[in-house]
Each structure stands twice: as C-alpha cells, then as structure tokens.
Amino acid sequence: MALFLYRVGRFSFRHKWLVVVAWIAAAVVVAGLVGSLNPKFSKDFELPGTDSDKAMSILQSDFSRVNDEQSKASTSIVVAADDGVANHSAQLDQLVAKAKELPKVTDAASIVNPVTAAKLVPQAASKVLGDNGTVGLIQIRQDVSPEDLKPADKERFTDLLGEFRTQGLDVQGTGTLMQVQEQGGTAELLGFAVAFIVMIVAFAALVAAFIPIITGILGVMITIQLVTLGAGVFNINESATGIITMLGIAVSIDYALFIVSRYRSELALGGSRESAAGRAVGTAGSAVVFAGLTVVVAVAALSVVGIPFISQMGLAAALAVLIAVLGALTLIPALLGVFGRFAFSPRIPLLRHGDEPEEKVSNGQRVAGVVGRRPWVVTIAGLVLLAVCALPMAKLELGLSSTTDSEVAATDLLKRGFGEGVNGQLMVVLHSDNGDVARAADDAVGHIRGLDAVATPDQLTWVGNGPDAANPKAGATSALISVTPQFSPSGQQTHRLMEQIRDYSSTTEKEGASLHVGGQTAIMSDISSKLSGALIPYLVLVVGLAFIILTVVFRSLLVPLTATLGFLFSVCATFGATVAIFQEGWFGLISHTQPIISFLPIFLIGVVFGLAMDYQVFLVTRMREEYVHGRTALQAVIVGYKHGARVVASAAIIMISVFASFMLAPDTTSKMMGFALAASVFFDAFVVRMLVVPAMITLMGDRAWQIPRWLDRILPNVDIEGSKIREIPIDHDATPADLRRSDPAPVG
Incomplete structure (x- = not known):
C-alpha cells in the first residue's frame, strides 16, 4: 500500500491545480444539489422495539390530540412568594396578560392566574397552588414544534420572567422555551483559533499552519452537505450532524499535521518537492489510512446500540473521517504543491523548526x-x-434528563410546591383488539393507585377513545392513564415505578389488553436502558x-x-x-x-x-x-x-x-x-x-x-513502514517509472 500511496502523493503534487479544483468543485456541486433539492431532516424520534415506542404508536393512532400536544412546545411559569402568591395577584394578572402575547399561544384562556383558577375550581386548586399557597403554577402551550423555536424566543420569555421578578415575587420558568439551544459556533471558532496557534508553533511558519485549517473546513463542509443530501432519501435525524463538526475538524487537523510534518522531514533529506510529497504520503499516509480505519470502526459500530439517531451519528462521523483521510492523501500534497517553496515561510524566529540537523537534541x-x-x-x-x-468511578451513577441549568431554580420551586414529578408524567396506554378495554383499564387504575411513588393517586383515572365525545369511555378499544410520579423524572424511584407498571402487563394480557408506558420520561428511561x-x-x-x-x-x-x-x-x-x-x-x-x-x-x-x-x-x-x-x-x-x-x-x-x-x-x-x-x-x-x-x-x-x-x-503485508519507498532514490528527476527499476538504491 505504501507504494500506491507514494504514487497518489506524487500525482496530487504534480497535478496540484486539478486536485484542488476537483475538491472545490465537489463542494460546490453538493452544495448546489442541497440548495436545489432542499432536503429536510426528519424530526421523528424513534426507539424501535422499546415499550415506550409501542406506547407512542398507540397514542398517535388513538389519542391524536394528546400526541399532538406531546409534540408541541409546553412551558411552565412557576411563581413563589413567602407571604403567599395571593398577595401578588395584581402582578400575576399582568404576567398572565403578557404571557398570552407570546407567539402562537394555543388556548390563551387556559393561561390563568393560579389564585383565580383555585377560586374558580376549588377541587383542582392543588394542581395550581402548592406549599400552603406560597407556590403557583401557570401553564403555557404553543402551536409550534420545539425544534422550530429560536434563541430569540427564549430571550423574550426570560425577559418576561425578569420583568415580574420584583416586590418579593420569584418568577422562574421550565419547559420547552427554557430548553432552546443557543446558536453554536463559539466553541468551534475558539477551537480553530487554538489549533492555528498550536500549528504555528509546531511548524514555526505561517503558511504551513493554514493548510490543515483549509482541509478541515472543506472536508467538514462537504460531509455536512452530503449528510443533508442523504436526508432527502433516507430518514435522517438532524442530530446526526452534531458530531461531524467536532470529529471532522479533529481528525482533519490531526491527519494534516502528520502528513505536513513528514513532508518537511522528507524535504530535509534532499531531492525534489514532488518526491518528498510522495514519500510523505507513502509513509505517514499509510498510518493515516489505518488510523482512519480504526476511527471509522469505532464510530460506525455505534449502530449496535439500536437507537436510530445514535446509529446515524456514528455513520455520519464515519463519513467525516473517510473524507478527512481522502483529503490528507490528495488535497494536502496538492496544497503543498500550490504553495511550493513558500510552504514553510515566513519562518518564525525563536521557534524550533523541523529542518534542524539530525544530531540536534x-x-x-x-x-x-x-x-x-x-x-x-x-x-x-x-x-x-x-x-x-x-x-x-466506583460512585458512578447514570441518568438522562432534559432539564437544563437555567431550569434548576424552577424545578426546585416545583419540587417544593407540587413534587418533583409534576412535569414528568408517565403515559400509560392500554389497547384491546377484541373489544371494550374498560375492565382492564379500571383494574390498571386500581393497581397503579396502590403503588409507591405515585403523586395524588386519588385523582388517577383513565380516558378512552370511544366514538362518543361526551362519553369517550363507552366502546373504547384504547385507554390512557396519565400517572404523575412523586420523584424526579430521571430518578431511580420513577424508573422503578415505570417498571412496576410495565410488570402489570402480564395481568392485562389475561384480560385481552396490552399495556405500555410512554411519554418523555419513559423515552429517556428506555434510552438509558438500551445504552447500558x-x-x-x-x-x-x-x-x-x-x-x-x-x-x-x-x-x-x-x-x-x-x-x-x-x-x-x-x-x-x-x-x-x-x-x-x-x-x-x-x-x-x-x-x-x-x-x-x-x-x-x-x-x-x-x-x-x-x-x-x-x-x-x-x-x-x-x-x-x-x-x-x-x-x-x-x-x-x-x-x-x-x-x-x-x-x-x-x-x-x-x-x-x-x-x-x-x-x-x-x-x-x-x-x-x-x-x-x-x-x-x-x-x-x-x-x-x-x-x-x-x-x-x-x-x-x-x-x-x-x-x-x-x-x-x-x-x-501492508508495508506501513514504507520499505518499498526506501528503495526509491532521493532524486529530483525521479519519476513513477523509477518504481520499476531492477536495481533500487537506498535512501540517503
């Protein structure tokens, strides 16, 4: 292989403009296809074969309204006052009025001052007022997908909370609006800046430091465009692109460093630049190929997890590494040819150069x-x-939670007023293909009420998908039970509660009904289980x-x-x-x-x-x-x-x-x-x-x-040490025909 890569290196160096233009043309063509076809990433989040996936399928088919609500933005405003939130009712009225002005709010009438809601419906007061009236809860729903919310939406919401956080009233938020991710790019820019400085020190020259950056940016651009193009054919989640920038830049810079450094070492031995490029790709390039192969194996093997979005991340990362390897073998020697004798200039004084005498320690x-x-x-x-x-590591605990740092204050108030699990409901669904599901649903409700870690068990009930909207339990073939856990959605107690409910499925099967547990909390738990x-x-x-x-x-x-x-x-x-x-x-x-x-x-x-x-x-x-x-x-x-x-x-x-x-x-x-x-x-x-x-x-x-x-x-025998290349003389007039000489001369 070393001999083949030697030829690739020399060809790329000799036909430098052809190779560079080919890489740029590839980037332009792929970007043009993406622009014209406008492929869309999938927003589906599937866990095939899991219990939560089966539950979500029943929700989608038999409880479409609830399923739609699950897929839309939902945010909670938590208010608290040591002297009681009732003493701040005027402030809350103003807060509610402005909350209704948020974009695409659905059912604005449901956004109510918790003090007013408790007076209107006393039997439901415990759902909106807690901790002896010192904590209140306001729910906001928006007709928008969480992925479509922008950082500006989060900023507007946090400004709203801050406006009313006065006069002894604490106002915090949790949910979709607080989970909007900030625009990326800062970390990548900082990484590029540090990489450039390190490469200046490594090469002691400015031009050479730019070469790995160029290949890294071009390789990542092509990879992201290819994955985006693939989204038009395959069901690819947008999360697949997350790893490309991080790993693509990493390996591109790594491989470029090794090729360029070896090129400088070979150049110091004498002979033409083209020959030095060939020897660098033939020797260090062999290491790049096998190192890249190892990385490809490592990330592509993420497919064994069985979670589609993780498998897609692994395959996207493997593609990024493959393109980085191709860039190192072809684009790097071509760029070295473009810069020619200026590749390691201007030389920076006081830094160690790579062409010092061999005897220098x-x-x-x-x-x-x-x-x-x-x-x-x-x-x-x-x-x-x-x-x-x-x-x-002996104390290692694994968990998966969607709660961000900006929500911690709100979740602490929720825990104080309503329990940790108020926003982590378990969606228990039952389905019967043989007719009425009522008996199995009633028995399931009775069983769940008796389990530990269930909040407000006396309020537990079920709804059906019957044809009569006024009485949906009648003739229902599916039932939905919303179970609120007492503890944190990501805690072991909630996971244990979920498994106890699932264990009851053996009983419901005897009654002709299947039982599954879904919802975000169950999905997170199932992801953790599959990963473990x-x-x-x-x-x-x-x-x-x-x-x-x-x-x-x-x-x-x-x-x-x-x-x-x-x-x-x-x-x-x-x-x-x-x-x-x-x-x-x-x-x-x-x-x-x-x-x-x-x-x-x-x-x-x-x-x-x-x-x-x-x-x-x-x-x-x-x-x-x-x-x-x-x-x-x-x-x-x-x-x-x-x-x-x-x-x-x-x-x-x-x-x-x-x-x-x-x-x-x-x-x-x-x-x-x-x-x-x-x-x-x-x-x-x-x-x-x-x-x-x-x-x-x-x-x-x-x-x-x-x-x-x-x-x-x-x-x-892959000849990674380049034995065949050592037989090729270091000669500025050497050509590929020299590879067929019967009397090879040793290097040096």
Missing part, C-alpha cells in the same frame, strides 16, 4: 531518554496516576476489531495488547475525574451536580478510542519503521519518539482545546461532555501513548515486535 529525545533509562518507573508511575484518578445494555457488546466489538487492525499494522501481538489495555486505563481515569467533578462536586467547579448522562460512556468510548488509536499508530509506526530498518529496540523507541512526539503532542493539545472550549457552554451537560473528552485525550495522549506505551515497548525489547510464524504468514 530535541525535547522529545530527552523525554525518550528518560523513558529508556527508567522504563519500570515510568510504567508504574503512569498506571498508578491513572488508577488514582479512576477511584471515584449495549455498552459491553459495543466495547467488545470495537476493541476486538481495533486489535485485529493494529495486529496487521504492527505485525505484533504485544504492541496492540498494550495499546488496548492502556486505553481502558485512560477511560477509567476519565470516568473517575468526571464523576468527581460533575457528580460529587469536588473543588466546587460545578454548582448543580447531577448523574453522569447515560450516553456519555458509549459516546466517549467510540470517539476517544478512535483518536487514541490515531496517536498510537502515528507514534509507534515510526518506532516500528526504525526497528525494521536496523535499529535496536531501544534505539527505535528513542528515534521514533523524537520524530513523532512533537506532532502527536501538537495534535493532542489541539483536541484538548477544541473539546475544552465546550465547557464555556451555559449548561452542565455540554460542560460535562467537553470536560470528559478533553480529559480522556489528555490521559490517553500524554500519559498512555507518550509515557506508558513507549516504556512498556522498551521493557519488552525485541519481543514487542515478534509474531508467531503461522500468524505472520496469513496476515496481509
């Missing part, structure tokens, strides 16, 4: 020397550090396939084994650090602690495992290359570390900066995701890949690169 060489002299100390110290950071159940199979699949790929790359069993075990250590350390800060509240960095979001473990494993194997491949392939070409095991580690440490460290710093920038988001969930991803890259790149793995390879010596003969015979 670098910081990477110094670190490698320490690792080589004290491999046992480095290995034990690194693993102990990771183990200590992993200790808080898929975690181990996913981990086994990803690690197993990656082990096979690394075995082919390194032609070794011990090196892939250390790479995999090191990743497990870094993931455990990441989970421990995340639990300590976000769940346990260490150091007071987070004001609102919460369980670790359920999809974080599987998402973290998929994304970071791919990036971790990137660093493993880029750093260790150079060590194997040196070993294959005659260095001793220790010399190979030192020389490979010297050439690879600088670029791996630069790539890791860029990734950490990009991920950490998401901690600037206002909500805890984004902060948690950003921290976990940044921490995992730090642990894996700097502790595992740059300390523990080189130390263990040093300890293993020649055994690190040995493989059973029978396995060596059946594994394909």
